[in-house]
Amino acid sequence: MAPRAKESCKPVDPERPFVLVIAGAGGPRIAALNEAAEAAGLAVGEPLADARAKADVLQVRAVDAAADDAALRRLALWATRYTPTASPLCGDFWSEDNGADGVFLDVEGASHLFGGEESLIADLAARLRRFGLAARLAVADTPGAAWAASRFHRSPLLVLPSGREAAVLADMPIAALRLSSETRTALRRLGLKTVGALIDKPRAPFAARFAAELLRRLDQALGRVDEPLVPIVAPPVYHSLHYLMEPIVTAAAVVARASRLMQNLIHVLIRDDVGARSLRLCLYRVDGAVETIDIGLTAPTRSIAHVARLIELKLEALAAMEDAGFGFEAVGLAVIHAEPMPARQIELTPSHPSPASGGGSGWGHGDRAERCAALIDTLRQRLGPASVRRFAPVASHLPERAEILPLVDGEVSTWPASQQARPLLLLPRAEPAEVTALVPDGPPRRFSWRGTTYDVAGSQGPERIGAEWWRAPHLSAHSRESGKPALGPRLRGDERRENAFTRDYYLVEDLAGHRFWLYREGLYGRETAAARWFVQGLFA
């Protein structure tokens, strides 16, 4: 089965030579290739530089081992339709020329259900072909022999008769023994090219000269020692469904039922040391329609009260209950995404007095950080996920770009220390002001803004902030749209012009003690003849 190509900008044309490369000694080497590449004379293990010389247009992608592993696991899970013991060859088998590219199936005691071993692998081959996977299959008494036969035997579909392992293996190269590359090199250096050269030879010299691996692999292939397979375990499914005797209509009933379902799930979640990060509540209506309610959580939780409250809030907002019709006949709760949540010591003495019992939120003994996460969940559920935010700094000198308000997601950035005066309130967009100054490039003397004229008592500045010339105007406009918008002044349509100007910022105090942040746009005499003034912020 072909390893998956990593996502790339250009789609791969399967008709032309295509290889996956892996970093090896002396540069990248080919780890997998398609038929067109094989026809061009390329082979697994070849350096990429040589391959490029052989094939004129070569499509190259890096191997994505994690995606391969995941794909192989999925395939192994699918293969449990044949036998409960399916074991993917993942991770530790990876090397330059030996991809993690197989699945062991223990079909003993299962093959008769499919009409014998021959028809089982014929069926498996047909299904894999329909998946688009070119598979080589072999059935043998030992995993080692099956591994070797599937890779090195002429026939792609083979059932090795019992007891014939030694005879079949004898002709195969020593690579058929699943050995490490050092052992293989050492054997080749000694002139031992086929497995037959090792079988029935005195064991003591091999045991003395080689790692224990050699004899172990040989014995495993010939069935002299047992090789246990580690069967793949399906990821747990946290789902709880309840059919009701009588349909329920009210929101309170739905919440009560959902709490019971959560109660059912809790034991499994505790057993696996995980908590729910997102949940889905499905309400099956009598007339066949299904209402789904998705709940996202800031931190993994196992709290029934918290989940119940979030569901309650969502039901209020959705008004799903209004079109309940004849009611819901079944309620299902599934954990869509679970995250590790190790057990924790409950505080013996609560750091904060628990809330009065009347208005109790059920969090009296909980950890305060947990309550914080719960609070964020609750606020998000009612006000929408975009309404709960946190400040995050951005490395930019332009005040309107110097920070963003990302959604709260747990990680907290550190704020850079700054000695510059910055206003507490930034206007959504810089507002033009009429300014009188003694000299064109001097501080303001008097200005009027929003219909009021202020006499300047003192000013501090200028603080010169240049335009970000490296930022293309259309790019900056785009980034402001896609990121959290509306932090700083949204510049008007003639953005290119504004971005291109240098700004001189002044902290200005009027006679009554109001402090403003004004800037003059454009350097007088160099960038513009008539500089414009803007009020951008207000100091505390």
Next chain:
Amino acid sequence: MMEPTALSNLLGAPSQARSRAAVMHELRRLLPAYEGSCREGLHKILPFDLAAVDSHLEGGLARGAFHEVVPEMQAALPAAFGFIAAFLARISSPFPLVFVLPVYTERRHGRLSGHGLNALGLDPTRLIVIETAHRKDTLWAIAEALRSTAPTAVAGMIDKLDLKTSQKLQLAAGDAGLPLLLLRPAPTLEASAAATRWRIGTAEAARDRFGLYARPRWHLHLERARNGRPGEWVVEYDHVAHRFSLAATLADPAFSRGASDGAAGQRVLQAGRS
């Protein structure tokens, strides 16, 4: 909690030559218990560490209470906001501060800036900003934040607040034991159940010896205080030390600059008298 007999003892013992001030003090201490809002949190105090102010407030602002902050006039709103930020910056705690800000006020009053908060000594990453679309949501978010008792403090801005709602907020803050500081953007005279109401005015900032603006100054007017005395001060705030101090009267360029000289000086003198 004090037994009712304690009060009668206190009042019925004039022969013990208690001074009037001592009796008043004792009564002030007992008052919250009889108002029924006595929770554990109410006794915790957030001091200004400024003797002149703290003496008017029985040691400082009550922790589990609702405090109202009103700008003297529209243009003093940033100062009022700054006062809230400075006060909250003084509370050190690993838990976040919740700011509930209606988005519709943004256009008129500007938007809270992280760098500006940082310049006032309040680490912006401590904040959780909740943006609300209308007043109902604002109130709900404030109540929810208090109910969870998770944040260090709750602050926010709300334009209209009737007496009944303010009573609810005061009770919620008392139950939670968390300080609730609400900014009213427009100058208001409405009655409210807040424990204190501060009217914040602007004052010329203190400059350092190079003439740079170093510390903001605000004109604080404690308009009402449950269990305290009103007062008026001009304070300056040092964002590095997180410290309030009374504005110095002399040897300061801000006060020796002609026109504004008289007014500001008078205020300070007044503060000295009160």
